[in-house]
Ligand SMILES: CN1c2c(nc(N)[nH]c2=O)NC[C@@H]1CNc1ccc(C(=O)N[C@@H](CCC(=O)N[C@@H](CCC(=O)N[C@@H](CCC(=O)O)C(=O)O)C(=O)O)C(=O)O)cc1
């Protein structure tokens with residue numbers, strides 16, 4: 001056994017709130033997918049998981065105190081469901097592992113838990129279903145095992161669990177719960193189970209235990225805050241409460257008054273907590289972790305600034321340690337895996353492993369305080385800035401929707417309820433292998449392009465055969481809908497191995513947006529034009545919007561997000577113009593991350609909505625009235641961005657609606673959204689083939705809500721993760737459903 005022990009620091013104790021858990025080379029992803037496909041048994045999967053955990057501890061051993069339990073086979077919220085024994089009956093199977101994956105992914109017998117965005121990140125968690133009858137019980141096996149693993153190595157280990165308040169606030173009522181039930185009503189029943197979990201850990205020698213309460217970084221009601229106080233009074237000593245997604249704000253005095261031993265502060269996004277603490281009467285015995293190393297971005301820390309914040313905290317308390325601002329889950333593992341990054345960029349970056357060293361350096365009073373190098377002057381591009389400054393008057397479409405709609409209908413006549421898809425068709429292993437071969441230099445450009453064009457032709461033929469009305473080229477040439485654009489724009493770098501978990505085994509490599517953005521050449525026109533040359537039906541141009549490009553990249557921190565978004569928007573505006581000039585009648589600009597970047601706190605939201613929607617309009621407003629702009633959003637929970645969706649001023653919005661049973665349509669109506677909607681009638685996140693009759697019923701609901709002239713028929717997201725075996729029958733059903741509803745409408749007219 002490896003018996004690494006941590007090296008005691010000369011200064012303050014160094015730790016981190018959590019660590020990447022997919023493995024430096026996505027080892028866990030490969031093991032999971034092998035297990036799901038039947039190639040690796042449960043024991044083999046557990047062995048691979050143990051090896052990933054061991055690698056995490058190898059890295060974390062650099063610290064004085066090591067967080068444990070932040071590993072997960074799929075998702076840490078699902079782990080908490082298991083830890084409190086709250087699995088829904090429909091997910092219970094013969095083994096714990098089978099139950100776990102039934103809840104995570106669904107199977108023939110049961111739909112999975114819903115998946116949704118984790119705060120303002122690109123990580124997705126599984127939403128616990130809690131009802132009045134959910135019988136909680138403590139199941140400490142995972143947390144204890146992982147704690148003991150670290151302890152047996154001689155490490156000073158600190159178990160981490162998702163706290164009870166956040167667990168219930170992130171949950172949704174189970175299907176059979178009464179209408180007035182809220183999972184939070186069950187807090188008093190859940191807390192004793194946490195008491196047992198903590199007792200099991202203490203029994204194995206745990207001291208301080210970290211309870212993550214990220215929900216306390218959002219606005220909370222008085223009643224919720226009162227409950228927080230009661231819970232933390234009851235959970236007792238040696239508890240460290242961590243937030244990680246901004247300031248605790250009004251929760252901060254509540255936690256202090258409840259007498260929690262320690263609080264982990266996010267001093268990157270939540271620096272206002274520091275000022276709040278300076279104004280409060282805080283016991284000098286309170287333990288604080290100064291989260292001065294950014295867990296959400298990849299820039300090297302400003303060590304002087306970190307040390308200065310630390311000093312401020314030391315004026316408040318005698319017990320201070322140093323940490324990351326959030327879990328390091330959101331950054332890639334190791335910068336040293338990147339050989340191709342420009343030198344001036346490389347030396348300004350820090351991934352998880354490097355961040356551990358930064359934490360250590362800040363904790364050590366004699367540690368090096370070497371400054372991050374200045375950004376080179378040629379990272380700024382005066383021409384982009386001048387163009388943006390001159391653009392103000394041009395950032396909106398000049399003609400209002402009703403006139404545009406008439407011009408567009410004349411240019412592209414379509415039946416009622418036009419059928420279309422969201423853009424991507426299945427990314428087969430064969431496509432990805434061709435891309436990997438191309439990247440490694442084993443396939444020349446011409447062959448790669450020919451292979452992708454053959455795929456476009458096949459996708460067009462599929463759609464013609466299915467009888468869809470508005471076609472797509474299928475996006476086979478895109479590794480990812482953000483990375484593909486980042487690879488072609490200046491100002492972005494892409495990584496070779498900078499993988500970050502998005503959900504379960506799925507990962508993304510967020511590009512790094514480090515300098516002013518410009519478009520060197522058209523990025524998509526050739527593909528769209530080629531697809532259009534193969535068919536008489538209209539083919540949509542397909543772009544990713546500025547907000548989503550920002551949300552799914554690591555973004556420069558030296559200027560407001562709004563300014564960066566405008567630069568990306570300007571590059572897209574040129575692409576839109578080129579697509580239009582090439583004869584493209586319909587251009588879709590996807591903004592699935594519009595909701596994701598919405599600030600966690602309500603006070604900052606109006607400003608966000610303004611810049612986010614303006615950047616979309618900069619990208620799209622250059623076209624003539626007869627050119628139709630579509631947009632697409634997914635990941636439900638649109639409530640807070642409904643006004644923003646209306647402010648995008650698109651001609652057609654396709655939107656995830658199948659899970660919310662079309663409720664979003666009434667919301668759009670209330671927000672004065674008057675253009676057309678494609679409410680997703682097929683939930684593509686599930687492998688189930690939807691029944692044509694169910695899709696027809698959904699379309700009828702949409703027609704009732706909006707009128708027949710405003711409804712499009714489409715799935716609720718792209719088809720890249722689905723297989724053709726599911727796609728063909730599902731789209732056949734979709735076309736049949738639209739035809740059936742059209743016929744009914746014609747009869748009743
Ligand atoms: C729509 N979603 C997206 C989000 N964020 C993005 N940046 N992009 C998105 O599409 N956030 C919200 C959702 C999240 N959903 C998903 C869905 C699916 C994935 C996914 O499948 N990810 C893939 C990786 C995708 C990718 O980059 N593919 C590349 C590289 C493929 C690869 O792994 N290559 C191997 C080499 C293969 C070989 O040698 O044989 C390698 O590099 O090691 C490509 O297609 O070229 C995943 O596998 O996890 C993510 C988010």
Ligand SMILES: N[C@@H](CCS)C(=O)O
Pocket residue numbers: 422423424481542590592632634717718719720
């Ligand atoms: N056009 C993209 C949008 C995904 S959100 C796709 O179809 O995959």
Ligand SMILES: [Zn+2]
Pocket residue numbers: 422592632633634716717718
């Ligand atoms: Zn989508």
